[in-house]
Amino acid sequence: MKRGNIRPPVLPSSSIPPRSSGNRVSKTKPKNIDNLSWFILVLCLCFISFYAGIWMAWSISPQQKDCNSSSNMNPTISSTEPLQCEDTCLNAARRAGSHGDTLSKKLDLIFEERIDKICPGRNNDNSSTQNKKGSSNSKRFAKSLQHWIHGMVQINRQDLFNKFDFGMPSKLFSTMCLKLLL
């Protein structure tokens, strides 16, 4: 007996006939399509996420405003909003002419309104102090002179000399153009 002719026992699974080649092709082809679709899907996701990030950054970043538009002159802008167009406004205000004056007046109005909102009773205090100041400023003599002079009137010289005797002839002063300090 030849040992080489002895075949090992065949497993029962080996008795199953091999699958047809058509089945193998049908299994490998979908695998290739899946890989390609995954690759396309990942590529699309990368593309979408890239542009979504750009859009998010664009929406978060402060937008540049048109400094020449009249909406910037709106006094109802919230105080928390950062000051936009600062350079444009400053350059316009520095310019000589009516534009600079108009801009400065508008800015004054805006700041007045804002200050009035913050301090409602400020105008009353200011008006009272202005009245006081006005009355003190409109005095004929400065404060440094008020320790010896408070007021002044004008009297006709002849009338004064007719009513009061100062001890000297009044005609002498009129003829000699002398000054009399009493």
Next chain:
Amino acid sequence: MDPNANKEDVLLLYDSKKAFPTSNDQIAHNAEYNEGDIPIIDATTATGKKRLR
């Protein structure tokens, strides 16, 4: 320059508020405050005293 003023008018200065003419409050106010021309008044009103002679 006040057109009603004369060349030889006298300026009367008050060293105290008590010396202001009391007959007319408006004159006293105008004498103290610079809200117009210097008031031109007669000597009697300015001093608030009677004529000596």
